[in-house]
Amino acid sequence: MRDPTSFLAQEYRELVDSATDWKLRVLGGPSAPWCTIDGKKVLMFCSNNYLGLSNHPKLIQAAIEATRTHGVGSGSVRPIAGNMDLHVELERRLARFKRADASLVYQSGFATNSGLIPQLAGEGDLIISDELNHGSIIDGVRLSRAERAVYRHADPSDLERVLAAAEEHRPSYRRILIITDGVFSMDGDIAPLDRIAELGARHGAMVYVDDAHGEGVLGEGGRGIVSHFGLSRDRVHVEMGTFSKAFGVVGGHISGSKALVDFAYNKSRTWLLSGSHPPPVAAACLAAIDVLENETEHVRRLWDLTHRFKSAMAGLGFDIGQSTTPITPIIVRESRVAKALSDRLFALGVFALPIVYPMVAKDKARIRTIMNAALTDDDLSVAISAFEKAGRELKLI
Ligand SMILES: *Cc1c(COP(=O)(O)O)cnc(C)c1O
Numbered sequence: 001m002r003d004p005t006s007f008l009a010q011e012y013r014e015l016v017d018s019a020t021d022w023k024l025r026v027l028g029g030p031s032a033p034w035c036t037i038d039g040k041k042v043l044m045f046c047s048n049n050y051l052g053l054s055n056h057p058k059l060i061q062a063a064i065e066a067t068r069t070h071g072v073g074s075g076s077v078r079p080i081a082g083n084m085d086l087h088v089e090l091e092r093r094l095a096r097f098k099r100a101d102a103s104l105v106y107q108s109g110f111a112t113n114s115g116l117i118p119q120l121a122g123e124g125d126l127i128i129s130d131e132l133n134h135g136s137i138i139d140g141v142r143l144s145r146a147e148r149a150v151y152r153h154a155d156p157s158d159l160e161r162v163l164a165a166a167e168e169h170r171p172s173y174r175r176i177l178i179i180t181d182g183v184f185s186m187d188g189d190i191a192p193l194d195r196i197a198e199l200g201a202r203h204g205a206m207v208y209v210d211d212a213h214g215e216g217v218l219g220e221g222g223r224g225i226v227s228h229f230g231l232s233r234d235r236v237h238v239e240m241g242t243f244s245k246a247f248g249v250v251g252g253h254i255s256g257s258k259a260l261v262d263f264a265y266n267k268s269r270t271w272l273l274s275g276s277h278p279p280p281v282a283a284a285c286l287a288a289i290d291v292l293e294n295e296t297e298h299v300r301r302l303w304d305l306t307h308r309f310k311s312a313m314a315g316l317g318f319d320i321g322q323s324t325t326p327i328t329p330i331i332v333r334e335s336r337v338a339k340a341l342s343d344r345l346f347a348l349g350v351f352a353l354p355i356v357y358p359m360v361a362k363d364k365a366r367i368r369t370i371m372n373a374a375l376t377d378d379d380l381s382v383a384i385s386a387f388e389k390a391g392r393e394l395k396l397i
Pocket residue numbers: 108109110111113134136181185210211212213242243244250251252
């Protein structure tokens with residue numbers, strides 16, 4: 001008899017042979033600017049911990065206290081017996097921070113997109129996506145019975161073409177849902193959400209933005225992309241985000257109208273059927289909101305360092321793409337070169353992973369760097385010198 005599991009090793013081997021398998025690195029200790037990766041002390045240049053909150057004393061303290069008062073687990077899903085006062089308070093504080101009528105917290109950003117999107121659009125509806133949207137949106141769209149259409153990346157005129165075609169469709173679509181990332185994680189560019197919201201309003205479409213990389217970064221005090229563009233919530237109906245990036249913890253969330261939140265928690269299977277956050281997680285997320293509201297220096301520091309790093313990299317002659325956010329790609333085109341640059345940087349004490357095909361186009365291999373507000377001026381200089389040395393050795397600059 002043939003071994004029914006033989007495909008496992010075979011497909012893994014194919015990934016290894018094409019150098020597209022993941023070789024996992026081990027972080028020994030906190031995700032701090034100087035961290036230990038595979039036993040070597042290096043500067044962290046690729047975490048999503050933009051503001052250094054994952055290791056902030058107030059978040060750590062809040063998590064310890066909540067563990068003492070509430071234990072380490074919630075005991076259930078939220079609709080049954082796992083809806084703690086901490087979860088409710090977190091949603092109240094998040095809505096206040098976002099200046100929305102209501103917010104809802106999910107276990108993760110992935111659970112938010114994959115659980116909510118298929119409920120918002122179904123049979124007889126149309127979902128229109130930016131071609132570079134995050135994988136969790138793609139999975140959410142796949143779980144929906146709605147028809148799908150894609151517009152060219154961050155291109156409102158192409159979105160308009162898709163909307164015009166949708167208007168001709170017979171029978172008419174019941175509902176149209178436009179979904180976009182706020183900040184695109186591979187290139188660091190910002191979605192033209194003002195134009196998208198305007199087109200949505202003109203065509204009667206619902207607008208959903210995934211602001212995972214915009215929160216804690218864009219807008220007033222890091223309130224995100226809706227604040228950045230000063231948009232009305234009548235035009236951006238679902239502002240989705242995550243506590244796993246700049247907020248430094250874990251958990252997905254949405255903000256919008258009370259009707260949205262009431263609908264979402266009653267319908268999203270990922271929310272209804274999966275255990276709620278452990279008390280220390282909810283408490284640390286609450287503390288993260290506190291820190292963002294009261295210590296506005298972190299977001300300012302992030303942008304200051306970002307501008308300095310980008311201008312140093314461009315000055316050295318690196319191709320840093322079109323990013324206008326703390327995500328700065330160092331584009332080297334060939335996968336082989338991206339891997340060599342990453343290895344050389346690691347040897348010089350900077351940890352930044354290569355991003356290669358199939359995550360980006362074949363000729364767009366890069367090192368993706370993400371700035372961190374907790375770096376000192378000296379840390380930044382050390383990193384820039386490492387990039388310069390590695391770039392010269394590999395004849396990139
Ligand atoms: C990271 C990310 C997610 C997933 O968020 P998690 O909370 O980590 O599951 C969703 N969308 C985008 C755009 C992301 O970058």
